[in-house]
Structure formats: structure tokens, C-alpha cells
Amino acid sequence: MITITNLNHSYGKIATAKNVSCNFETNKITVILGGSGSGKSTLLKQIVGLQKADSGSIEFNGQDVTRLSKRALYEMRKEMGMLFQGSALFNSFNIFDNIAFPLRQHRSLSEKVIKTLIKIKLEMVGLRGTELLMPSQLSGGMTKRVGLARAIIMDPKIVFYDEPTSGLDPISAGVINKLILDLNRKLGVTSVVVSHDIESALLIADKVIILFYGEIIATGTPEEIRESTDPKVIQFITGSPDGPIPFSVSDKKFIADLMEG
Amino acid sequence: MISNSITFLGRGGLSSVQVLGRSGVFLALSLYYAVRPPIRMTRIAEELEFIGTKSCLIIFVTALFTGMVLALQGYYTLSKFGSEALLGTAVALSIIRELGPVLCALMVAGRAGSAITAEIGIMKITDQLPALEMMGIDPIEYVISPKIIVSIIALPLLTAFFDIVAIFGGYIVGVLLLGINEGSYFGDMVKTLTLHDIYSGFIKALSFGLLIAWICTFIGYTAKPTTEGVSSATTNAVVLSSVSILMVDYVLTSILF
Numbered sequence: 001m002i003t004i005t006n007l008n009h010s011y012g013k014i015a016t017a018k019n020v021s022c023n024f025e026t027n028k029i030t031v032i033l034g035g036s037g038s039g040k041s042t043l044l045k046q047i048v049g050l051q052k053a054d055s056g057s058i059e060f061n062g063q064d065v066t067r068l069s070k071r072a073l074y075e076m077r078k079e080m081g082m083l084f085q086g087s088a089l090f091n092s093f094n095i096f097d098n099i100a101f102p103l104r105q106h107r108s109l110s111e112k113v114i115k116t117l118i119k120i121k122l123e124m125v126g127l128r129g130t131e132l133l134m135p136s137q138l139s140g141g142m143t144k145r146v147g148l149a150r151a152i153i154m155d156p157k158i159v160f161y162d163e164p165t166s167g168l169d170p171i172s173a174g175v176i177n178k179l180i181l182d183l184n185r186k187l188g189v190t191s192v193v194v195s196h197d198i199e200s201a202l203l204i205a206d207k208v209i210i211l212f213y214g215e216i217i218a219t220g221t222p223e224e225i226r227e228s229t230d231p232k233v234i235q236f237i238t239g240s241p242d243g244p245i246p247f248s249v250s251d252k253k254f255i256a257d258l259m260e261g
Numbered sequence: 262m263i264s265n266s267i268t269f270l271g272r273g274g275l276s277s278v279q280v281l282g283r284s285g286v287f288l289a290l291s292l293y294y295a296v297r298p299p300i301r302m303t304r305i306a307e308e309l310e311f312i313g314t315k316s317c318l319i320i321f322v323t324a325l326f327t328g329m330v331l332a333l334q335g336y337y338t339l340s341k342f343g344s345e346a347l348l349g350t351a352v353a354l355s356i357i358r359e360l361g362p363v364l365c366a367l368m369v370a371g372r373a374g375s376a377i378t379a380e381i382g383i384m385k386i387t388d389q390l391p392a393l394e395m396m397g398i399d400p401i402e403y404v405i406s407p408k409i410i411v412s413i414i415a416l417p418l419l420t421a422f423f424d425i426v427a428i429f430g431g432y433i434v435g436v437l438l439l440g441i442n443e444g445s446y447f448g449d450m451v452k453t454l455t456l457h458d459i460y461s462g463f464i465k466a467l468s469f470g471l472l473i474a475w476i477c478t479f480i481g482y483t484a485k486p487t488t489e490g491v492s493s494a495t496t497n498a499v500v501l502s503s504v505s506i507l508m509v510d511y512v513l514t515s516i517l518f
Binding site: 045048050070074075077078080081082084085086088089090091101102105106 | 387388389391392394395396397398399
């Protein structure tokens with residue numbers, strides 16, 4: 001569904017993508033794993049066209065996202081849903097109006113139909129009955145579920161998840177994982193998940209891509225990733241503080257640095 | 262050394278020209294969305310309530326006391342020349358030509374302008390603006406454009422309200438407290454004021470409305486998406502719009518009168 005070829009991007013001297021090439025298959029869950037600062041969120045923003053890459057191409061359903069006009073991009077996004085890290089619900093709207101927002105903007109449906117559609121989506125995420133609450137009255141895990149209901153209200157073909165389980169307690173994270181799996185297995189929604197939560201990733205992914213400072217260091221099924229012998233991959237999965245990925249950000253020797261005064 | 266400072270100057274110059282250009286494109290785009298259908302009436306009504314209606318109380322208080330002080334000071338000065346009867350004219354002229362539009366704009370910049378910048382900045386931090394884009398809606402069209410158009414509509418109305426209340430404040434002090442003849446307070450005012458005075462005050466109010474909305478939305482929209490970014494953007498927006506109101510006021514006064 002999405003093919004990325006030779007993508008390059010950097011913020012000043014810090015590269016977030018170095019010749020990244022990969023693809024995301026239809027009806028599959030692909031998880032992009034990486035530590036903070038590995039460039040995974042930037043990559044996600046570039047796939048949906050929220051941010052421009054320096055060079056390279058990103059093809060979505062045969063169209064190059066990097067070359068689309070603003071109007072074509074907005075048209076394309078009607079087939080996409082996105083769950084933001086902080087849910088990005090509108091503070092001034094209640095839950096019902098938040099989820100109804102895309103429908104009211106793009107479809108001319110009667111309020112009765114909108115009400116029914118919202119009940120269906122809220123039932124899917126298990127939050128029926130919260131329609132009249134404000135986002136500030138819900139817990140972090142619940143706002144994520146509302147964000148997900150809003151992301152899928154237009155029945156998108158593909159849903160992007162930016163750190164869906166970060167900052168959640170294990171049970172809420174489990175709920176989100178179940179919802180991602182349900183959407184994919186039952187409705188065939190293609191899913192792209194950006195995460196640093198290894199356990200969740202290996203549980204839900206059909207394919208895992210590990211990103212390290214803008215470079216892809218491993219691609220494969222969860223089994224292949226678990227059995228990998230690449231020391232960088234092993235360090236990432238076991239979470240050891242030092243290894244091929246150094247603990248210290250400075251490449252200068254500590255003693256030499258001290259002696260310099 | 263010299264080449265370094267020239268580079269530095271050049272870079273500074275270039276980046277300020279860039280910001281100016283970007284803000285120009287930003288304004289043009291917002292104004293284009295404001296006239297292109299669909300016109301978002303609900304959004305305009307919401308903003309009108311916030312920028313217009315909710316500013317009424319503070320404008321009322323400011324205007325009342327401005328008029329009262331003006332009458333007090335004016336009475337003192339005019340009585341030195343034995344021309345207290347001109348108090349109505351003096352109050353009305355200074356309010357309608359100058360103080361009405363400027364003070365009203367400064368109050369709106371402080372109250373609504375800061376809130377506009379903070380709101381847009383917070384929407385940026387919490388990913389609400391990218392979320393709009395992901396739903397296929399241009400944030401400039403949905404969030405920014407109604408704010409700018411409403412500010413242009415609201416400022417002349419608020420200024421008119423300010424003018425009336427301030428003249429009434431002058432009446433309280435001049436006529437009720439200091440005992441000037443009621444007929445001369447209003448009569449001379451009507452005789453001396455020209456339509457030119459009123460519509461130039463109106464043009465000032467329109468320009469200030471545009472200025473406040475443009476500066477506050479642009480600074481909010483380009484704020485760094487961090488807590489410090491938004492707080493400094495809010496401060497900058499209020500300071501910059503207040504200073505530019507006073508500067509533009511001078512330019513407009515010299516052109517209009």
C-alpha cells in the first residue's frame with residue numbers, strides 16, 4: 001500500500017532518515033520500532049504528508065505523497081485515519097462532537113445517522129455512554145480510545161498510530177493493542193504503528209521495522225526479530241543501557257575531556 | 262571578523278524578510294478563505310462571541326473612566342481660559358478621533374489577542390492543528406480565518422460602544438458633578454463634530470482589528486511547540502500588537518487629518 005524509496009531527511013546536522021526504503025503491505029500491521037530520537041515519528045509525519053522530506057519518494061496507492069498538491073493531499077487523507085500520541089481531541093468539544101467532527105465536515109448526514117454511527121464506533125472502543133463528557137474528564141487511556149473512534153469514523157483504509165501505548169498503564173495498553181488487532185483482523189484495516197513499546201510491538205505486528213538514528217537496522221516478522229543475532233537489535237530488545245548503541249552521547253573520551261579542563 | 266559580522270547582518274536581514282513574507286502569505290490565505298464559500302457561519306458566531314461580546318464589559322469600564330478623567334482634566338485646562346462650555350467638544354473630539362480606537366484596540370489586544378495566540382499555540386502543542394489537517398481540513402481556513410474576519414468586524418463595533426460610553430462618562434463628571442450646562446455639553450459637540458472625524462475613527466478601528474488578529478494569529482501559528490514557546494509567543498503577540506497599534510495610529514492620523 002505504501003512504498004518508501006531512498007528517503008532522506010535531517011534537522012540541521014541530525015539525520016532522521018538516511019536512505020530509508022521500506023514498504024507497508026495492505027491489510028497488515030507494520031510496527032516501526034525505535035528509541036526516542038530515532039526518527040520514527042518524523043517518518044510517520046512524512047508518510048501522511050504533514051512534513052516534507054529532503055529527498056526520496058513515498059508512494060501511497062500509486063501516488064507520490066511528496067509531490068501532491070495540498071488539495072490532493074487533503075483528498076488522500078480522507079482514506080487515512082490517525083491516532084496522535086496525545087489523542088489530539090479538541091478541548092472545547094465534548095466526546096460526541098469530537099467524533100462527529102469529520103462527518104459533519106465532509107458528509108451531509110442527518111444528525112440521526114451521525115448519532116447511530118457514533119454509537120457503533122463508541123461500542124467498538126467500549127466507551128458507549130461517554131458522549132456528553134468533555135475530553136478533560138476522561139483518563140489518558142480513554143482519550144486514546146476516543147481518538148481512535150474519531151480516527152475510524154470515516155472508515156479509513158489505513159490507520160496510523162503514533163505511540164499508541166506510551167504513557168498508559170498495562171491494562172489500558174492491552175486494550176489499545178486489542179483494538180488495533182480487532183480493527184485489522186475483523187475489518188481489514190491496514191495499520192502502521194510507531195512505537196518504542198517492544199512487548200506490544202512483537203505481540204501485534206505482522207512485520208517489524210527497527211529504526212536507529214534514521215537508519216533501518218532490521219526488518220522482519222516478530223519471530224525473526226526475536227531470533228536476530230545483530231547486536232544492535234539484541235540490545236534494543238533486551239533494553240541494555242550500553243552496547244553498540246552507546247550510553248554516552250559524547251564520542252570524546254571522558255578522561256580526555258576532563259584533562260582539557 | 263568583518264566578513265563575519267556582515268554575514269550575521271545579512272542572515273538577520275534575510276530571516277526577517279522571510280518572516281515578513283510568510284506572514285503576508287498567511288494573511289492573504291486567511292482573507293481568501295474568509296470570502297470563499299463555504300463561509301463558516303457557526304465558527305464566525307463563536308469567535309464573535311469571544312472577541313466581541315465578551316470584551317464588552319472591560320471596554321465599558323475602560324471607556325467610562327477614560328471619559329470621566331478626560332472631563333476632569335479638560336475642565337481644569339479649559340476653565341483657565343474661561344471656556345468650560347467647550348468641554349463636550351473637547352471630550353468628543355479626543356475620544357472619537359484618537360482615544361476611542363486606540364484604547365479599545367489596546368484592551369482587545371490584551372484580552373482577546375493574548376487568548377488567540379495562546380489558544381492557537383496550545384492547539385499546536387497538543388497536535389490539534391495536525392489533527393485537523395489529517396481530517397482533510399486546512400487549519401488556516403477553520404481556525405485562523407474566522408478569527409481574523411471577526412476581529413475586523415468587532416473592533417469598529419466595540420469602538421463605537423467605547424465612544425458612546427466615554428462621552429457619557431464625560432457627561433457624568435462635566436455636567437452632573439462640575440455643573441456645566443447640559444445643552445452646551447451636547448449642543449457644541451454636535452455642531453463641531455464632522456462626519457470626517459467619525460469615519461476616520463472608524464477606519465482606524467478597522468485597521469487595528471486587522472492588525473491585532475494578523476499579529477496574534479501568526480505568532481501563535483508559528484510558535485515553537487513547547488510550553489516556553491507558547492508563553493513567550495503570547496507575550497510577544499501582546500507587546501508587538503500594542504506597539505504596532507500606536508505606530509500605525511500615528512501613520513493613520515497623519516494621513517487622515
